[in-house]
């Protein structure tokens with residue numbers, strides 16, 4: 001059962017009202033007992049309302065620091081809002097946490113030029129978890145919520161190795177944004193990172209000659225690692241050349257994003273995503289032992305539980321229950 005207060009918050013968020021959305025997101029980012037209970041109520045309610053799952057398409061945008069991700073997202077949103085009638089977009093910018101203070105710089109709020117007063121767009125900045133590089137638990141929680149309210153959820157994260165893989169698990173489509181290539185970046189491509197993105201964008205192609213050169217250099221570099229660029233299909237990937245500064249190539253990228261949104265079966269299921277994060281949570285606290293217990297429990301009863309929160313609570317209760325047994329065993333040994 002959902003409380004009346006939460007029900008009205010969800011209804012207002014469903015109308016894309018900014019303050020209720022922000023309040024709900026905060027509930028999903030906080031790890032208190034109370035917020036967990038509220039989260040469970042909200043998720044059960046939303047799941048009951050959306051029998052076919054959430055409709056939102058998740059676009060992950062990653063890339064090296066300063067490649068122009070925020071600027072590009074700003075331009076892309078403007079183009080999407082202008083061309084797609086009624087499309088609603090949420091942007092979740094995951095800032096790298098500052099190591100010294102543990103807080104986020106939240107610089108993206110000022111850099112992304114989003115028409116934030118537009119009722120069809122919502123922007124949220126989030127500090128990344130220190131232990132996980134680019135995206136983490138909080139990002140997962142917020143993305144699974146936003147997918148119920150928005151047609152498109154864009155995640156911006158700085159690409160630093162592992163985070164590309166993380167953002168890919170959260171996203172239905174992943175885009176790697178880079179700057180026009182220099183020779184040393186070709187080396188970086190061999191590190192296995194290039195297999196991760198579905199699509200490549202070379203931003204800062206302010207001049208056409210630079211755009212052409214970048215396209216050919218990237219295409220031939222990708223070929224070296226057996227990634228082929230060309231028309232869609234046959235496992236080919238695409239390269240887009242953009243300039244956020246001069247608004248070049250943005251319309252093409254927006255059209256491509258719209259085509260991805262409209263492709264049926266192009267969304268990963270929320271269940272898979274939740275199962276992945278449950279495993280991750282368990283492994284983080286209890287390691288391989290926890291994973292072994294989870295695997296057995298999944299076969300016997302965990303799958304009967306409906307929400308991620310119920311499952312999380314049940315497995316952690318079970319794993320925690322083993323500790324008193326260990327204590328009594330140790331006591332027996334010490335006698």
Ligand SMILES: Nc1nc2c(ncn2[C@@H]2O[C@H](COP(=O)(O)OP(=O)(O)OP(=O)(O)O)[C@@H](O)[C@H]2O)c(=O)[nH]1
Nearest residue numbers: 064065066067068069070071111203204243244245
């Ligand atoms: N010349 C040129 N500069 C650009 C372009 N896009 C972004 N910039 C500039 O590049 C710098 C970084 O842009 P951001 O959009 O903040 O890049 P980012 O990838 O989001 O940066 P982080 O989030 O800090 O990793 C800013 O000074 C932008 O003005 C472009 O198309 N051409």
Ligand SMILES: [Mg+2]
Nearest residue numbers: 069070108111
């Ligand atoms: Mg940025």
